[in-house]
Amino acid sequence: DAKTTQPNSMESNEEEPVHLPCNHSTISGTDYIHWYRQLPSQGPEYVIHGLTSNVNNRMASLAIAEDRKSSTLILHRATLRDAAVYYCIPPAGNTGKLIFGQGTTLQVKP
């Protein structure tokens, strides 16, 4: 299984941008990178996924390095509701299995 590396924790102030990094040096050229988050006492929630170029949706942006060995999840304006564990997830393969590591615990301060 491919692996990802993320910082254990990060802090942000409310209304400021947050950049959550992830290293995924072992993924292959056709594999998507997914990001999920888990708010306290809830199930994981899809955030965004991408293959090569930058991706945007209503929740976040995903910047993928040109060599695809790393990516950065960008929350443009963090809110208190964005406090969660953010998981950078390597390709699931044919089984659809999502490999959740320890993730990055994001704390948002008012």
Next chain:
Amino acid sequence: EAQVTQNPRYLITVTGKKLTVTCSQNMNHEYMSWYRQDPGLGLRQIYYSMNVEVTDKGDVPEGYKVSRKEKRNFPLILESPSPNQTSLYFCASSYRGRGPGDNEQFFGPGTRLTVL
């Protein structure tokens, strides 16, 4: 509203007493799976199903059974629960599309199980 539902949300039971945790989705998804979440171990896949009557083992299937008789339902069965199955359980679903790994997966709210 598109959602994955699980029942019960909380359950305390005793060793050996068979139980079923239900999972249902209303999005017509082909793919469904079960995970357990334990402190320090993260989420681990128990079983998955690519479609009706097609199921397969994940990483930690021992002590669990599943069935997929209908597209919308994917129950998790513990025939003889033991204390090491005390955990937080999540069901997930998605379209298969190119492959379930390429699609957004929707998770249920979780079932917290305690086996005494």
